[in-house]
Amino acid sequence: MDHEELYGKVEDIFNPEPVIGNEGEEYYETPPQQRLTAQFGLDTSYWKPFEYGAGSALVRRATIDDDDLSSVIQAQQAPYELFFGTIRLFGDSLVLYADANPRHGPYRYYPAILMSAWASFEAFVRVSSELLVKTAKALPSPIQLALLESEDRIEKNGSIRSQSKFRPLLDRYWWLLKFGYGVEYDRGGRIWQMGQSALTKRNELVHYEVSDMPALTATELWQHLEAILLLLIGPSAQIRVSVMPRQYELYGVLVQLRELIEEFEERPFFKDKPVEVRGMVFSMSLSGD
Numbered sequence: 001m002d003h004e005e006l007y008g009k010v011e012d013i014f015n016p017e018p019v020i021g022n023e024g025e026e027y028y029e030t031p032p033q034q035r036l037t038a039q040f041g042l043d044t045s046y047w048k049p050f051e052y053g054a055g056s057a058l059v060r061r062a063t064i065d066d067d068d069l070s071s072v073i074q075a076q077q078a079p080y081e082l083f084f085g086t087i088r089l090f091g092d093s094l095v096l097y098a099d100a101n102p103r104h105g106p107y108r109y110y111p112a113i114l115m116s117a118w119a120s121f122e123a124f125v126r127v128s129s130e131l132l133v134k135t136a137k138a139l140p141s142p143i144q145l146a147l148l149e150s151e152d153r154i155e156k157n158g159s160i161r162s163q164s165k166f167r168p169l170l171d172r173y174w175w176l177l178k179f180g181y182g183v184e185y186d187r188g189g190r191i192w193q194m195g196q197s198a199l200t201k202r203n204e205l206v207h208y209e210v211s212d213m214p215a216l217t218a219t220e221l222w223q224h225l226e227a228i229l230l231l232l233i234g235p236s237a238q239i240r241v242s243v244m245p246r247q248y249e250l251y252g253v254l255v256q257l258r259e260l261i262e263e264f265e266e267r268p269f270f271k272d273k274p275v276e277v278r279g280m281v282f283s284m285s286l287s288g289d
Contacts, residue, residue, distance in 0.1 A: 003098045006260060010091040013256045030252040036233060040191065044233070046240040047248065072130045079124035080246050083229075086116040087253055090225065094218070094257065097264040104265040110216040111205045111266070117228050118169075118202050124232070124244055125173050132180045143179055147172055170199065173231065181239050191234035194227035215267030222258055229254065 001009075029051075032044035093109035129147040133139060145151055149172070151165040170192075177185050186192060201224060204214040229251050236242045 001098070001260075001262075003095070006098045007095050009260060010095055010257070013253055014088055014091060029246070030249040032233075032248045033252055033255050035255055036237075036251075040230065040234070042234060042237040044237050044248075046237070047242065051242055052245040066134070069134050072127060072134060075123075075127045076131070076245075079120050079127060079244065080250065082120035082123055083117065083250050084253070086113055086120055087225065087250065087257070089113050089116065090221065090254075091257055091260075093264075094260050094262070097218070098262060100264060103263060104267060106269060107266050109266065110218075110221050113221060114198070114202050114216070114224055115206065117225050118199065121173075121228050121231065122169055125169060125176060128180065128243075129172065129176055132176065136179075139179060143175065147175055147179075170196065177235050177243075181235070181241070181243065183235060183239050185235050185238065189234075191227075191230045194223075195231040198224035198227040213268045213271045215265055215271055217265045218261045218263055222254070222261060225254055226251075 029049050031049075032042075032047050036042040036044055089109060090113050093113070096109070097103075097105075133144045133147060145165075146167055149165055149167050150162050153161050153163055155161055174185060174187065177183050201214065201216070201220075204212060208214075229247065232242075232244050232247045233251060236244075236247070242248070
């Protein structure tokens with residue numbers, strides 16, 4: 001496939017022709033992909049169009065005028081927008097590398113795409129946790145604090161001060177599923193372990209794993225993006241409710257891009273190249289003496 005043809009296909013995925021009805025443009029939702037059942041055994045038959053439409057039982061009406069709650073509600077669309085932009089960046093990388101030779105190069109897109117995908121997922125966990133804490137009627141205080149990565153501390157003068165306390169992302173998501181949806185999702189199952197592997201790869205890049213010199217191929221990156229979306233879709237199939245609106249739209253776009261992948265690897269320049277350290281001159285601003 002030449003560069004121009006690939007560019008056109010990617011553009012068509014992200015900017016499809018609108019569906020026109022008798023009364024003008026119609027809004028439509030992407031249904032779950034067959035791959036979810038064929039590859040992962042997920043039953044997504046619960047899904048119906050307009051699952052989160054204005055008349056849906058899943059959409060609640062606020063009964064109070066609260067500025068903090070208003071901010072959370074406004075932020076609900078942000079995780080989808082962040083993830084869509086992340087997948088769009090992956091599509092751009094396919095176009096960029098279409099004619100590349102050799103089929104490898106330095107870090108440019110792939111690490112940033114993986115980190116952006118996790119930022120999108122974390123935004124979903126954060127926004128959903130805030131919403132749960134603000135709307136749940138009987139959520140114990142320790143659970144609220146854990147979901148919001150906070151803790152209360154008693155000062156010497158007896159006053160109580162709240163401070164941040166780091167909690168691992170997947171722990172917070174599991175608690176969100178348990179206390180928000182009443183499901184204890186299987187952390188030993190295939191989908192959760194795929195998500196954990198994607199997080200491990202992200203950590204190798206963020207907290208750079210010197211000895212491994214981590215690299216990423218287009219296929220590996222696609223699989224990690226899929227794994228992150230499956231963390232949303234897998235529990236949804238179990239509880240029969242989509243945990244994130246339009247999650248199947250994101251997955252549908254990702255699946256379409258899979259067919260356009262022409263393998264490319266981003267990697268450090270010296271990866272797999274032998275280096276003779278003795279007599280080497282290298283930069284170092286710190287004193288080694």
